[in-house]
Amino acid sequence: MTKKSTMYIVQGAVIAALYAVLTIGQNILLPGTASMAVQFRVSEVLTVLAFFTPAAIPGLTVGCVIANISSVTAGLGFYDMVFGSIATLLAVITMRALRNVCIKDIPFVGLLMPAVFNGLIVGFEIDFFFVGSMSFNLADFLFQGGCVALGEFAVLFILGLPLTLTFKKTNLLKKIKLA
Secondary structure, eight states: OOHHHHHHHHHHHHHHHHHHHHHHHHHHHSTTTTTSSSOOOGGGGGGGGGGTOTTHHHHHHHHHHHHHHGGGGGTOHHHHHHHHHHHHHHHHHHHHHTTTOOBTTBOHHHHHHHHHHHHHHHHHHIIIIIISSSOOOHHHHHHHHHHHHHHHHHIIIIIIHHHHHHHHHHOHHHHTTOO
16 A cells, blocks of 8 residues: 555545534534534535545545434434435535636635535435425425525535635645645
């Protein structure tokens, strides 16, 4: 195993652990704020790491799976573990692909991806499995998806944008060999 592949695995593991601990900790301290339809999951700020390292893709996906396993006790169970994790995977893959698409050096389009994918996928999950009892209702889907997307949008633009700009300006991630 090369030094580079070892670093990739370690980075991914640290990112996964951070995501899981932040989400589970938030759910313990503020029940429901990281696992309900209207949520402000602070750990989602870590998705900006996809702009800087490919190790964020498996790291955030695994971290989301672990965090969503804990949501079983909140009644979301298997569905959230699968759908929420798929939404995270697609969002960070897309963020990574869009990392160089910037307006005035700000990756606005990439920052929207968690809101888009979580809004669509988790919005469907909530509508179909929980609100609609295995049936789809467009109005419920739009409401639930909108609530999820709004929370994601808030996290990424209130916390993620300043974090991204700080990482770019300070080269901090390069100093700690993350980027």
